[in-house]
Amino acid sequence: MDVFHVTDQQGKKITDGKTIDYIERVLGPKGHTTDGMKDCPGKRVGVHSFGNHTAIELIGRDRPGLLSEISAVLANLHFNVTVAEVWTHNRRIACVLYVNDNTTSGSVDDPNRLSIMEEQLKHIMRGCEDDDNVARTSFSMGFTHIDRRLHQMLFADRDYEGGGVTTEVDYPPSFKPKITVERCEEKGYSVVTVRCKDRAKLMFDIVCTLTDMQYVVFHANISSNGPYASQV
Template sequence: MLKSLPGKRVGVNNIGDYTAIELIGRDRPGLLSEIFAVLSDLHINVVAAEVWTHNRRIACVLYVNDDSTIHNVNDASRLSSLEEQLKNILCGCGDDETLAHMSFSVGSTHVDRRLHQLLFADRDYEGNCLKTEPDYSTSLKPNITIDRCEEKRYLVVNVRSKDRPKLMFDIVCTLTDMQYVVSHATISSDGPYALQEYYIRRMDGCTVDIEGEREKVIKCLEAAIRRRVSEGLSLELCAKDRVGLLSDVTRVLRENGLSVMRAGVTTVGDQAIHVFYVSDAAGNPVDMKTIEGLRQEIGHKMMLNVKKVPTNTKSLESSGWDKTSFFFGSLLEKFRS
């Protein structure tokens, strides 16, 4: 079943009529480029999108419309073709079909909240993600412990992690998905670190005190924190919006051996403002020669701003904050001037 969702807000921009698409599957080099190429071929424009990758899985929430009508896509044959092609792409690396999922969303859940739900349901917290992400700095790994409060029959979750925007949001979302209620919490900071303490209890009122359950909570919270962390380089792009823009950009990234770890897609009027957090195909830091080649290839067509994301505590302390949030005002101003 498919419904139009007028007035949906993504970020700070009113999207209007659109079709919402949810995708989840095994991540691989070039996958995002293939997804956007299918949308471009069907003359479907991406108005906004959020893409997260974690532990070799990818989750996307895309908000699209018909390029000719600027309204939601309501042609049954196009939707059927779109669904078939996207499912084929998601299963393109030999996955069992049960490991990939595509749907037309009819809910109005906050996009970040929905990405957490998709990845949690996909069990991205299983396995050793550190071994699959070579660029991950062990000094940034969150320290999570769980104790029991006998007097109040709570489980007490203590989290020490690199501070960043939406850290508490990510943790509380995951506790909620695990059917826990947060009775109260304390939040403080220590330099570049956040110290958070949560008193939790199951929604059914029980206090589960099983070692396996504690280990699962720790793994799930580590995954929740890792999903939004992006290390290495961020590429901020600003250009006149058009069908096929994302297909062209992600194709160039793929041809230059870059993998997208996380992405945010936004439109403001007729301007497209996108951010891509990238690594090389093996997950290692990007060679600056590659970035210079990328700048020469697309820099004359759009504004391109390259930022290095701090990956160790020393750089965090010197900067005072991990600037992973997106600030596009100056970039958009430059593009319009």
């Protein structure tokens, strides 16, 4: 369970009933349910067969033309790609795709078709390398947020331990990230401070990273000023 302590713009406790009801409604399970999302899974990774879609997870070594080859394999097997999201890091690629049957526009339950799809996608992801650890293909089970799942996939891949090629970003002095970790002995936890250029989903990425590293976030103080962000 995540607990967030929020205040109004004056820093005071929220007591207005309408505001509290609105927050509960928006953040609740039906807060983002629309008719459009019933037809498209959007930002959710489904089960083996989720509604009219089947979810596929791929992770492997990135190279030019890889997505084109994946799309060609799925097209030849008569699958439509309805939703896809792809992340890359250190020449590794992780992606989650929603596909359905080209004829029925429904999910695919035939184990033979799924087995053929998995084998061909593994062949594409491996490229010219024979090591099975180079690439992995699977059908997701359970529900999760796509961005959260991609975080987990890349963290489990542990590409940062393999000495991959990284490019040093030449930040302007004012935007160069500053990260400090201090031990708070009297309270029994560590204080992680991140100061950097603000961007969309910055807090989400930081919390996911700490969670994947088996740390628990007890509370946080977040502020932004123009293009800058500070998270403690």
